[in-house]
Amino acid sequence: MDLALERLADRMHVVSLPLATRFRGVEAREAALFSGPAGWGEWSPFLEYEPEEAARWLRAALEDAGSERPAPVRETVPVNATLPAVAPDAVAGVLARYDGCRTVKVKVAERGQVLADDVARVAEVRALLPDVRIRLDANGGWNLDEAESAIRALERFDLEYVEQPCATVPELAELRSRVRKLDIPIAADESVRKAEDPLLVARAGAADVLVVKAQPLGGIRAALEIVAEAGLPAVVSSALDTSVGLSMGAGLAGALPELPFDCGLGTGALLAADVAAPLVPVGGAISVGRVSPDPALLEARAAPPERVDHWRARLAAALPHL
Template sequence: MDLAYERLADRMHVVSLPLATRFRGVESREVALFPGAAGWGEWSPFLEYEPEEAARWLRAALEDADLERPALLRTTVPVNATLPAVAPSAVAGVLARYDGCRTVKVKVAERGQVLEDDVARVAEVRALLPDVRIRVDANGGWGVDEAETAVRALEHFDLEYVEQPCASVPELAELRSRLRRLAIPIAADESVRKASDPLLVARAGAADVLVVKAQPLGGVRAALAIVAEAGLPAVVSSALDSSVGLSMGAALAGALPSLPYDCGLGTGALLAADVTPSPLVPVGGSISADRVAPDPALLAAHAAAPERVAHWRERLAACLPHL
């Protein structure tokens, strides 16, 4: 393992990219990038993730760097705008970064906020963009009763779906039963990508839509297999990746047999800097499904501090036994 570690550590480039808008409580995004025989792969599990979970992300990065991607069925992917849990006065400025997007995903259930904040944020989106599709994402932040109350408070905004309103699969199943008459679909994200069994939510009848992310599921091929076996419509999303990571997600979306929803791959618009001079940000509501290679000058300009590189090397060593 020491030799394997040294080889990977020598390949790894760690960068810190500033955000244009505070997101998930952070103002910059650290990612690790690996060059390989097929291109570049991104490893960017959030810093709080334990080695076993982060190792799935590493497996995806190395696969993407070293193996050719599955054949594309489409070369561009429609994407949604992602709106963090900002005040209504900040909504217009954030949405202005997303060119031509027909769908907005609104973050809700933020710690320290209340339902009235969520309603005001969604109302501002609807007022600014009367014809846009709106989906909300609670990241598992509500209990069943809270979620039912929230969805009923938001239903008149004509929601496309509610993403991960509750944390557990039984809670999602209960909420889906309660909301059946409203005909508002429930999408599962964390119950897929953070689960020991990503198919459980589908087998339990607890969701109408799967949100799939290439890195957390172990790579494009693993994610394609999960979608095929689940038999549910899928939305491909990202985890605030650089353009290298977003291109992996776009490759997944481009290879899916059907793509009924706009994908959550427009989050490059939340970055104030990237590793390529032509970042994957929405243009006319879509992004390219082509590979992205980082620019050496930008890799150097955004290189993480030595102590942060040391931290990522420690993470790498901790994850290798779980590959």
């Protein structure tokens, strides 16, 4: 694709999508979509990300719009339900949006909450869905001792794994040693997608599972290479994308030789609006294939002019780091 700033900016459609449930502290999700020779690509780094990090996401979007994806080895991929850090009485309503999902990822370690809030939320999931698999995601929100205490308090709910309980690779390695007897795997997300060296966590023996996301890792091909080199089982996840971005994640999951875990690609259910027919779970799975936005929805969900200007400035800042 032509990487000239003005021509890329002219191909960029910035949208703002309301969320059905507050997530990551926001009530609307902004994303930039690009059309290209192969289809559409999504660029949606979170607003606090600096240009160098945002450039990896941009690389993924331009690759996806500009070239064909690797050939898939499966037509659908199973996905988990994602439960934000809501109160117990809101759990059932959120989970009702996920058709047939057999795994629930529960957000924990939310700023402003305490361990008792996490225990109550997970207990409600287990009470409502006795047979579901439960995984936790702390987004690096605990220190080492807090993480150990939390895992010991929550392990009675039969956890599949705990994702990014601590922020740093040394903390993850130490925590993994401390809780080894509990037989609860440690998964790494931020220590992969935000690291200068995404393979460090594997070399350090700091995780049992890698969480990989196509956008933050620079695209489907880059993510496939990381999984192959790491030699660890991988979970494909998303970053609260539109259905265009979720389809990129599905393209990654569809191309992986092995897919031992349900994917975190069901987050379309957290959006109150989308740019296409929503790519949401049906029977606990989503299809592998490209998604193109509906022109009418692109227009209806277009961000205000000042936000478009903001994204054009982000694009100008990120391009030199490609």
